[in-house]
Amino acid sequence: MSLFKDMLGADESLFKNDVALDYSFLPKILPHREQQQRHAATCIKPLLVGKNGRNLFIYGAPGIGKTAAIRHVLNELEEETDEIFPIYINCWQKNTSFKIITEICEQLGYKLTHNKRTEELFEIAKGILNKKAAVFAFDEVDKLEDFDFLYTILEEIYRKTIFLITNYPDWFSDLDERVKSRLMSEALEFKPYTAAETKNILKQREEYAFYPGVWGSDAFELIAQKTASVQDIRTGLHLMREAGNLAEEKASRKITLEHAKSALEKADSFTIKESSELAEDEQAILDIVKNNSDSKIGDLYSIYQKNGGKLVYKSFQRKIDKLEKNKFVNVKKTQGGKEGNTTIVKYATKTKKLTEF
Ligand SMILES: Nc1ncnc2c1ncn2[C@@H]1O[C@H](COP(=O)(O)OP(=O)(O)OP(=O)(O)O)[C@@H](O)[C@H]1O
Ligand SMILES: [Mg+2]
Numbered sequence: 205m206s207l208f209k210d211m212l213g214a215d216e217s218l219f220k221n222d223v224a225l226d227y228s229f230l231p232k233i234l235p236h237r238e239q240q241q242r243h244a245a246t247c248i249k250p251l252l253v254g255k256n257g258r259n260l261f262i263y264g265a266p267g268i269g270k271t272a273a274i275r276h277v278l279n280e281l282e283e284e285t286d287e288i289f290p291i292y293i294n295c296w297q298k299n300t301s302f303k304i305i306t307e308i309c310e311q312l313g314y315k316l317t318h319n320k321r322t323e324e325l326f327e328i329a330k331g332i333l334n335k336k337a338a339v340f341a342f343d344e345v346d347k348l349e350d351f352d353f354l355y356t357i358l359e360e361i362y363r364k365t366i367f368l369i370t371n372y373p374d375w376f377s378d379l380d381e382r383v384k385s386r387l388m389s390e391a392l393e394f395k396p397y398t399a400a401e402t403k404n405i406l407k408q409r410e411e412y413a414f415y416p417g418v419w420g421s422d423a424f425e426l427i428a429q430k431t432a433s434v435q436d437i438r439t440g441l442h443l444m445r446e447a448g449n450l451a452e453e454k455a456s457r458k459i460t461l462e463h464a465k466s467a468l469e470k471a472d473s474f475t476i477k478e479s480s481e482l483a484e485d486e487q488a489i490l491d492i493v494k495n496n497s498d499s500k501i502g503d504l505y506s507i508y509q510k511n512g513g514k515l516v517y518k519s520f521q522r523k524i525d526k527l528e529k530n531k532f533v534n535v536k537k538t539q540g541g542k543e544g545n546t547t548i549v550k551y552a553t554k555t556k557k558l559t560e561f
Pocket of ligand 1: 441
């Protein structure tokens, strides 16, 4: 009987390699970021001929390839030469000088970091690094709690390139003057991808992650369009995985428009970063917004202070900004009115429906 002919068997899958939809997956070729990778490479180039490198401040919205592009450059560098140490650190995870120096030591292969102070660890790292040259990529730098390590690297590591990566264009101008003047950094902006670029990028991921021919072209098109409108590749990766899972649940051999639509609806409550990834103070601020949704930012700040919050108002605003960029809260600016300009912050229980974009 052919009743089950068109159905997907229990041991069959539409996914050839679903790891390729992970946010941390790095494709071999990174389309539409060639220029930015070249710019980063130019900053490193002097290191290859025994000179000092240049530093680069990199900024742009979430999910548009900043981390991917820089990791790519570091990987290529590693293949090209043994004379330069490539060091990548996510400052969300390692947010103090001590944690960063410990991590640098470990990446350099020095494992006996236990019970050592920051200064001792730095001396060890310095001894290794100054035998050669180094490229440091500090990602999500707006999460840093102190900059001592940066100052020390600038002063004491002779041949280096430093990349600083963030979502915030004005983060750099708020930096300590001593660090800023030593960095002498150029800036590189990552702009969101165009609709056509977004589609290409997702197409490439489709080929990595799914068996050929499983995607209906209208289903793929819908997800590509939504991704382009939210300007964040992570959304597309998430939706592709969801649509694939939904199709599999229905034992369908194809991912149809209907599956893509259901994935969009399901993505209703989807936030780009998991709230468990938030630093402690951000979680505390998010809780305040949650319990006082639709309040003025000034009032939220007062509550934050009453609860013992230590950040100055400007930093608090920046945290709210970051929460907004990652879609945990919505911010509405109202102009005029009897109280002048105010900012109203709303908790995004269910973040904006992707279908609403
Ligand atoms: N040009 C591209 N080609 C292929 N994949 C890409 C490209 N740009 C981004 N991606 C993929 O999209 C996802 C998000 O990219 P990435 O992590 O680099 O974003 P980001 O700009 O660093 O965002 P954030 O500011 O939130 O850290 C990753 O899985 C990445 O591999
Ligand atoms: Mg990133």
